[in-house]
Amino acid sequence: xxxxxxxxxxxxxxxILQGVTFHIEEGEIVSLLGRNGVGRSTTCKAIMGDVVPxxxxxFKGQEIAGKKPHxxxxxxxxxxxxxxxxxxxxxxxxxxxxxxxxxxxxxxxKMKDLFEMFPNLARRAxxxxxxxxGGEQQMLTMCRTLMGDPDLIMxxxxxxxxxxxxxxxxxxxxxxxxxxxxxxxLVEQKLSIALDISHRVYVMGHGHMVFEGTPADLRDxxxxxxxxxxx
Numbered sequence: 092x093x094x095x096x097x098x099x100x101x102x103x104x105x106x107i108l109q110g111v112t113f114h115i116e117e118g119e120i121v122s123l124l125g126r127n128g129v130g131r132s133t134t135c136k137a138i139m140g141d142v143v144p145x146x147x148x149x150f151k152g153q154e155i156a157g158k159k160p161h162x163x164x165x166x167x168x169x170x171x172x173x174x175x176x177x178x179x180x181x182x183x184x185x186x187x188x189x190x191x192x193x194x195x196x197x198x199x200x201k202m203k204d205l206f207e208m209f210p211n212l213a214r215r216a217x218x219x220x221x222x223x224x225g226g227e228q229q230m231l232t233m234c235r236t237l238m239g240d241p242d243l244i245m246x247x248x249x250x251x252x253x254x255x256x257x258x259x260x261x262x263x264x265x266x267x268x269x270x271x272x273x274x275x276x277l278v279e280q281k282l283s284i285a286l287d288i289s290h291r292v293y294v295m296g297h298g299h300m301v302f303e304g305t306p307a308d309l310r311d312x313x314x315x316x317x318x319x320x321x322x
Contacts, residue, residue, distance in 0.1 A: 092114075092115050092116055092274045093115040093138070093149070093274065093276070095111060095138065095147065096112050096146060096147040097110045097112060097147065098112070098137055098144055098147070099111075100130075100136075100142045100144055102133075102142075107130050107133045108130050108133055109299045110298075111134055111300060113293050113300060115274050115276060116274070117272075118273070119274055119275075119291065120265075120274075120277065120289045120290050121277070122277045122278075122286075122289040122292045123277065123279075124285060124295070125295035126296075126319070127280075129295045129297060130295055130297075130299075131247075131278045132248075132278060134295070135172075135278060138163075138168070138245065139245065140155075140162075144156045150168060153166070164192075164239065164241075165192060167240075167242035169237065169239055169243070169244040170236065170245045170247075171232050171249065172232075173247040173248045173251065175228045177223075177228055177231055177235070178220060180219060180220075181219065181220055182216065182219055183215050183220060183231055184216045184217065186235050187231070190234075191239060197238070197240075199271065208263075208264065209234065212227065212230055227257075229257070230264070233261075234264075241273065242274060243273065243275070243276070244268065244273055244275055245278075246276070248279065249277075250279065250280070250281055250284065251280065265277070286310065287306075290305070291306075292304065292305070292306055292308075292309050294315060294320065295319075296318075296319045301315070302315045
């Protein structure tokens, strides 16, 4: 589904990604773990074209490095950024409608289904996105991305700063995404969630991968957790 090889990226003269290589298979959930500042979010941005990528990024056998973000989205990659880029003046319903590839055409994820899953969003369907709580905005961002019917979705720190109840709702949606066979790249700090739903995990340190394995493999590697994950 997604093949990334020797991916490099820069912010000015700072060399952030230094030969990042990994892959995601169809229907697979892969978590990208690591401390803040090691390049996890930059990896998502480089794949999506928000940061200029140097290297190979292939999606369903097609090279996408160098394409514009909207072109990549139309090919079937959804992106939920860490900063929850909603449109604050638009209603919840309008924000979700903007996620559709074609106006009025719903795919595998229908607004009705998402509203049933998250009744708090349904109750505020006509409320401006800017007055929602942080947790509600996170749910809205994820639901809006799903309305675009992606084959692979990248989700950056979905539980960051959320109350425990909202973390549970995010975990519920992640499990639902997994059950429907989408490929997922999850950037997450909470190991409990990442290890619970992932098929494989990568650990990033200083701009490159330092570990690849199953959740069980990582649980058995106290040395990796201590050196690259624990504070």
